Amino acid sequence: MANKLATSSLLAAAVLLMALAAPSLAGDPDMLQDICVADYKSLKGPLRLNGFPCKRPENVTACDFFSGALASAGNTANALGSAVTAASADTLPGLNTLGVSLSRIDYAPWGVNPPHVHPRATEVIFVLQGSLDVGFVAAASNRLYARTVSAGDVFVFPRGLVHYQRNRGGDPAVALSAFDSQLPGTQPVAEALFGSSPPVPTDVLARSFHVDGGLVEAIRSKFPPK
Structure with missing residues (x-):
């Protein structure tokens, strides 16, 4: 009986973890209004959202x-x-x-x-x-x-x-x-690795790609940081 209860508890815990993980696997969160036209001007202030602040409806065209x-x-x-x-x-x-x-x-x-x-x-x-x-x-x-x-x-x-x-x-x-x-x-792979600022350490890239540091530097010269 105890084994059955333990198994049931583990199964319930697994289902709960899957349910909690599901939102993190979804795309963008669902909207809570019909429209939310981005108000780019609001970005000049301190407010930061996961997305852009909404324009007032009367200003939308x-x-x-x-x-x-x-x-x-x-x-x-x-x-x-x-x-x-x-x-x-x-x-x-x-x-x-x-x-x-x-x-x-x-x-x-x-x-x-x-x-x-x-x-x-x-x-x-x-x-x-x-x-x-x-x-x-x-x-x-x-x-x-x-x-x-x-x-x-x-x-x-x-x-x-x-x-x-x-x-x-x-x-x-x-x-x-x-x-x-x-x-x-x-995120372009080559640009992320060879054009980052500050740069990814040369020895990290050399060991990762099984090449010498000189080749890493030669490749990095093709990707100046933005």
């Missing part, structure tokens, strides 16, 4: 919910050959508290959107033009899930996992990405 930013191609004349144009809560105030956002990604021929993570969102990419090689790495197994996606195809990058895209053709490509967060965040 339809323009707060509109953006034409994704209509124009981004400038891909850079070392990566890609450009990301975001429509998130920090550029489109009407998205504040709604838990969604979009990005347009333009790729030059053979351009790369380098390995990066979105710490606060799952990404669904829809290819509008061209053909991409895409992939993500599972955290538990380090297994790479990769394939080619073409115009009209969709691919999912789970939240917080390292992923990338590469234009696999000699013509420009375009994709649209949707996120289940108003501010998904983007």
